[in-house]
Amino acid sequence: MASPSPVPSPGPRRSGASLLPVLIPLAVLMVVAVAVGSRLQFTERQAIDTVHTSGSRAADRVDVEAVVQSVDAAARELVLRVRVVPRGALGEEEGTAPVGDLSLQTSVATLSDLAFGAHERLAPKDVQVAIAGGSIGDYPFDTYETDIEFWALMGGKEVPVRLFVSNNDTRFSLSATPPASGQDAVVGLRLSRSTSLLVFAVFMMVVMWALASSVLLGAWYLATHGTGVAWPALAWMAATLFALAAFRNTAPGAPPIGCVMDWFAFFWAETVIALCLITVVTTGVRGALRSDDAP
Numbered sequence: 567m568a569s570p571s572p573v574p575s576p577g578p579r580r581s582g583a584s585l586l587p588v589l590i591p592l593a594v595l596m597v598v599a600v601a602v603g604s605r606l607q608f609t610e611r612q613a614i615d616t617v618h619t620s621g622s623r624a625a626d627r628v629d630v631e632a633v634v635q636s637v638d639a640a641a642r643e644l645v646l647r648v649r650v651v652p653r654g655a656l657g658e659e660e661g662t663a664p665v666g667d668l669s670l671q672t673s674v675a676t677l678s679d680l681a682f683g684a685h686e687r688l689a690p691k692d693v694q695v696a697i698a699g700g701s702i703g704d705y706p707f708d709t710y711e712t713d714i715e716f717w718a719l720m721g722g723k724e725v726p727v728r729l730f731v732s733n734n735d736t737r738f739s740l741s742a743t744p745p746a747s748g749q750d751a752v753v754g755l756r757l758s759r760s761t762s763l764l765v766f767a768v769f770m771m772v773v774m775w776a777l778a779s780s781v782l783l784g785a786w787y788l789a790t791h792g793t794g795v796a797w798p799a800l801a802w803m804a805a806t807l808f809a810l811a812a813f814r815n816t817a818p819g820a821p822p823i824g825c826v827m828d829w830f831a832f833f834w835a836e837t838v839i840a841l842c843l844i845t846v847v848t849t850g851v852r853g854a855l856r857s858d859d860a861p
Contacts, residue, residue, distance in 0.1 A: 610761050614733055618742035621716075621751030622726030626654035628718045629661075630670070630751065634733045634740060635692065637757055639702040639710065640822065644735075644757070646714070648680065649690040656725060663687050666721040673715035673752070697757065705821035706759045706767035715752035727751040737763050737819055763818050770817060771831035777806055778835035785842035789849045796850060803843045810835060 621627075631649040638644065650670060651661040658665055663685050670680040677694040699711035718727050729751040733740035739761065743754035759767075781803050788796055814832050821827060 606761055606765075610736075610739070613739055614736065616732065616740075618731045618740075618744075618753055619729065620745055620753050621728035623728065624654075624726040626656050627726035627728050628652050628656060628664075628668070628670070628720075629728050629730065630716045630718075631730045632714060632716075632732075634731075634735055634738075634755075634757075637697070637710070637735050637738045639697075639700070639705075639708060639819065642697050642710075643677075643694050644697055644712070646676070646693050646695050647690050647734075648693055650680070650682065650688050652688075652720075656720060658685070661688075664720060669719040671717055671719070673713050675712050676714070700757075702822060703825050705817075705819065705825040705827060706764050707826060709756060709758040711757070712755050713752060714755060715750070717751060729753060731755070736760060759819075767817060767827055770813070771827055773813070774810060774831040774835040777810060778838040781806055781839045781842045785846050788846050796846070800843065800846060800850075803839060803846065807836065807839045807843065810839065 621630075629651040631651070633647045633649075635645045635647050648670075650668070651657065652664045652668065653661060656665060657663065664682055666684045668682040668684075670682070672679055672693070675696045675698075677696065680691055680693070682688055695712055695714065697710040697712045700708045702708055714729070714731060716727050716729055718725050731740075731742060731753050737760055738757045739759070741756045741758075743756070745752045745754075784799060784803070788799055810832070814828075817827065
């Protein structure tokens, strides 16, 4: 009698086909995320490169190039780097020096005026400008306003001025309001947090709530299943409690304690994690004591 033929063993399972439904949406999501990020970065870069102009277009004038170098929301001031270029008959050596004594007066918000001697080489100077209309406690949704104005006197006579304002502080976005008269070298500025900083701050708040929710779920499981004192879980909760404070301090712009981000997420996340840690320790110790007392 012939022996039965052996049953062929099944070959190795091919997992490549089963991964396609996961890899394809993941790849599409990555491409969409990169595209959206590139668009936001390009838009923000265009906003930084924008130059706002106002003032006279006369051939003989003084050009004032004012660049916002940094904004200190806590001190409520910004640093403005000013470069002066006399044009036409008012300048010599291609605008590197004025033909006469040049006095550049500024608005009330600017903390100092500028003066240059005749035939003196003009170098950029930094001036401080006070900002108003906002509070750093509203971080990351705080906004500020200020006015920048320049007028020039050369040899005791007023000369036309053209103002160019741009922004070099990537933490803030700048929008300008033109003057009512086209001949006035004045610009009203509105400063708000940049898109990248705002997105990162909101992401930090979401992460804080996500970590607090994870600790809460873990504490609920440990407390309801009576597993005793779970030291690895306690170490993870305690590490999250202190790591969250360090994570909060990495927020760009050094926001003060008690800002909007703290009241929206940080304070409550720390409270939830601390209460969960205390609850897990209490229930774990009680469960361990009951098991020790049992015959």
